[in-house]
Amino acid sequence: MAMDKMHLEFGGKSGHVLVGALPSVRQAVKPVLRTRHGSVGRVRLVGGLQPRVDPAALSADELVRGDPELDIAMAGVTLEETMGAYFDPAAETPEPIGHFQQTEVVLDALGNEKERRPFQPRARNLDTVTPIKIARRLPLAQVLTMFVFKHCHQIVHEDSLSFDFLFNLAKDLHAKGEMALIGAGPKGAQPLVVRERGQPYRAFLSGEISPAGDQYRLLMLLSDQELKLPAPIEVDV
């Protein structure tokens, strides 16, 4: 059960509530491969090509004289326990390198480099001293047709106080037919990072009250994309 705390503000009050990702309605279809000998598994192994030789660059004579493109000694070795490692691909004998710098290269939509900066992993920001705030409200139909929602999380209460808090928020959104854009930081303007080292998302709350009026559904929808087409590429004539 993956549930996390969230510090949320609404109606001049703030409280800690629970938030978690939701399972799919449809059960995942899991095809399996079998032969008459039983189940078939996928095994990771070393391929047979020399990593530093480009087969397409070899001449016919070289291929007739030998097999310079093949690494017979390593071919077929199964890989069971491996660790990720960084190394210099140009080194004669590549060895793991422990001291390195990670840099982020920001590219524009055409792939041109805009900026270089040191990599800084993002910290989860749903449960900090500063509560997540409602930055603005928009009509439900406008939000659902303007943004692409990649993830759906449900916000639930922990006790009767937080039940009232969330119920009233869901009821307000439901009654007004709105969704609330929420954000982190003092003004609620910063994107949300749901997991440690995760990606930033813009988040919207959707609220609904059950037909009987005694239950609520408060969802947090995450988006990092507007629903629109890329700008046409301008060509200088």
Next chain:
Amino acid sequence: MPALQLLLNGASMTAQLRNKVTKDDLYGSVKRVVESEGRLLERGYLLPDGRTIRRTQVAYASMDAEGSVAEDPTTYIGEQPAVQIPSSFEQDCPLAPVPLQRLVHFAVGDVYALDVAGLPAGLYETSFNYRASYAPREAFVLVRGSGDAAEAFLLVGDTKSAPFVGQTLSYEFFDAQAGAEEDTDPLDFSMM
């Protein structure tokens, strides 16, 4: 452009599927590089004996329980041999109008732009199989605007189970698998 044959209330219309629209297409992307003393490093694998191998050296093989390469395996779902469902480009795609609120519980994986004429604004439920597969994905066609300003998108993903909750709460419905700038515009989606 591949074409989809959409069916709505018995009427058939052709929709041209344009490119997939990704976040990178709209805002750009961020690539992480690893360097040491000015040299660009590559990520690979360290083996227990201390050797390193590059990612391009890794291959995969289907092997049976006896450790032999499996030849002509059959695909099963449960105990039944699986049957592939043809690509959506090779069969009609029925559409059913649904309320816009269905998008609230729908996690979108892929977005495609569609060129389709004659489909009124609204949300339509369908399924989508880019290639033949054992399980077509859930999908919606969203049409907004009208006339020359109409835009249509195919949204492919999966619907999430989101129950109402009351005073007494069971937390079992959550997915067990799931694991700045001060004055930025909250509607700035580039977030680079």
